[in-house]
Amino acid sequence: MAGQSMTARxxxxxxxxxxxxxRLVAGVVPLSRDKTKVLLIQSSSGKSWVLPKGGWELDEATAADAAKREAWEEGGIICQIEKDLNMIPDPRPTSALTKNAPKASYQFFEATVTEEKSNWPEKHKRTRQWYTFAQAAQLLAQRPELLEALKRSSLKR
Structure with a gap:
C-alpha cells in the first residue's frame, strides 16, 4: 500500500x-512474527474487542487489499498477508440483521504485523492490544465469525 491515508473511508x-x-467484508487476523500473539482492536462502540475488518470496496482489486486497508485504518498496523482463511458466512439469524448491519460474507486473511504506527485514522476511537490465543478466543466468543477466523489462523494455541 503506497502511502497510508490518514482518512478512514x-x-x-x-x-x-x-x-x-x-455485503462483502474483508478482514485480517494480525499475528506477531512468532505467531504467539494476535492484535485485537476495540470495536467502534468501545465495548468489545474485534479483528480489523470492513467492507471490500469497488476500487480495491482484491479482498486482501481491502483487508490491509482496514488493518491500517482501524488498527494503525502495516501487515503482510500470509494466507487466505477463506469465506466465513454470517452466523446471525435473519432476526438479528438490521439496515445498518445487513447480511455479510466475511473473507479473512492471516497476516503478519510488520509495523505498528503511533498515529492512524481511527486512533481517536480505537485502541489495540496483543493477546494470546486463549485470551483472544474468550474476547471474541460473542462474535462467532471472528472466533472462526481466529481458529483458522496458525496462531499458536
Missing part, C-alpha cells in the same frame, strides 16, 4: 455485494 457508496445481496 466512510459510507457504503463503494461497497461490494455478493450474488445473494450480502
Amino acid at each position: 466512510t459510507g457504503n457508496g463503494n461497497q461490494r455485494y455478493g450474488s445473494k445481496g450480502e
